[in-house]
Amino acid sequence: MAAVGATNVCLRKVDVATIYDMICNHHVTHMCGAPIVLKILANAPNIESLTHPVHILTAGSPPPTTVLSRAESIGFKVDHGYGMTETGGLVVSCAWKREWNQLPMSERARLKARQGMRTIGMTEVDVVDPESGVSVTRDGSSLGEIVLRGACIMLGYLKDPVGTTKCMDNKRGRFYTGDVGVMHSDGYLEIKDRSKDVIISGGENVSSVEVESILYSHPLVNEAAVVARPDEFWGETPCAFVSLKAESGQVTEKEIIEYSRERMPHYMAPKSVVFKDELPKTSTGKIQKFVLRDIAKSMGNGALKQVVH
Template structure:
């Protein structure tokens, strides 16, 4: 019962309560939240500050705002408006940042496309998302050309640089024709759709997660607070902006008036060079990115005088990677989330008692998924059969679930998948984990990655964590292999460090036996490069197929 219910107004209705009478919304006290307003504020507050850098290009916040207004104006002149889809196929360049603000200014929907996908999947995304415009950067021209050849309806192509695509409109011509004072209006409602992000599923067609203006605005603030972004921060793009809209960091950096450094591809030598050249303070990436940095050749490394905060997400980082990154001068922060949650949803916050832990125990704590960002309503570990929270004992396993304003609206044109993902008022992540007494959650495995051997459940993550401690191992992935006796047994796929001599199978098995229960020890060991998704995640479905054929 609310206070207004228990103390009704003269007519007996809550609506007549003094706090609800003559206190209405109007333009002075209520404006729809949109990340586009963050750029307007940054241009007014810090117009001369450098917003984006790529090579010799330095764009101030005033210039960025003017370019975004010009782009929005140019697109509007072409007939693009509310809820029209504008797709973009590009590496991390300033134009990607511009698209994340110009398209929302129109009330249109931005669709960043994964540059590492095949032409057929790109064509599917364009068709399913009903794209009216495709912005293509020159580096992606070949992929775009092949995708467009499979596309069965007209679409306007805007070219960044020389793409060779026939009848493409030059991006800079669109900017030049646009109005720098374009009076953008933003969304009619903050629940209006803002962004369309396709997930890279392992089977079937990709699903298109839809973001709202409200969710993106709040996620930007949550990211900025969680990662400690300020107007003195310099953020290096080691994460692709097409992935979860760069975990929403194009908006977060602007919210903080920080400087963004564009990097087209992950190159450890370039990362170290840019950190030194620009005084980089923040970067994000999947564990594979951290692994590349940690194992960079000595000749590519430079001393890092400033503190560089490094957020890792996408999979649980191994304690070995965390240790190595700290030794190189990085401060690692573990984030957890999904495309469906605008990127980061939880953060592993350091706790006071960590100071009393051994190094190994502290690194293990740092690998937990943690507690909700300030802008997420809640996280829980629930029993999949009853939907009730499991005990906070760090032992009982359930499914990690999220809820709040920074959870997607749903999957475009797929009500069945939406209902399943958001069942019971929670976003079901599909990750199995435990809930600790301090409120932090910890993934034990993906539901499909649990190995059941002789009736015992084996967490592939637990086995991988041990394997990654081996001095020769750079990456490890463990999957189930059919076993005539036990039903399933662990099969380990290992990628060794550059220049390291692969250990023998028996050496690896002996290493594991010293550190875990015998039934968890891999019975099969395979060496070689691990297959990865476009965002650096190891493709376990590929490895499961390989294991079945061994």
């Protein structure tokens, strides 16, 4: 943007009031932010519609559809992408189709929550079986590992041949991202989780992202993150960390669990809920799941053997 004469407005920290002030005072038209920043903006109390449209590019983790709907109702035009340091930036973008504008808001949000299609410079974006390297069925439900191939992919990690070997397939020229995803029939990629964040409960794979999306649909939930908690019976169970909106009333662990069980298979629903004033984040606003995993482990084994999946 600066290359074409735009003004960069910089923030020293993520603060919702400051962001809205900057948008108004500097007439900001384009901005970037992790999905958690989008959530903070969407859930801010007493926020009226923007006086002008603001395009916001988000990436880093899949944004919940409820957050996308709320953000767009305020006046944000959300662009969704996917990339990482190893790819030199965004390599997948959720290219918007004009006919989707006629769909209901909930359906538009569902489509926009997908990561999208490969950008210029990428030769391949696919979801494959991590063992065989064969592409999974493009049905929007068959899970596999996301692989990338193209001119902007790194050659390897500096002075780390072991790490390079683990993620690079030099024969095929593929970079294995460690992200779990699905491919839809229209060729759009959708991330389901980081492989390290997948919870294996009673032999079933639970996507923390899918559980978090349901939690974010609760009217009183401000932030949500789900990690594995050790369990003697199931091996692991989903443990939800939740912060509530400032104006919300009291919500109990039982209410959150019941709300989840009504909207997803019971084996996916959180078996324990931890309420916090604010979830730990990086300087860019991403929730630090490794901190939450340590807390969940310190809670000991779950004792909900009577819960039937």
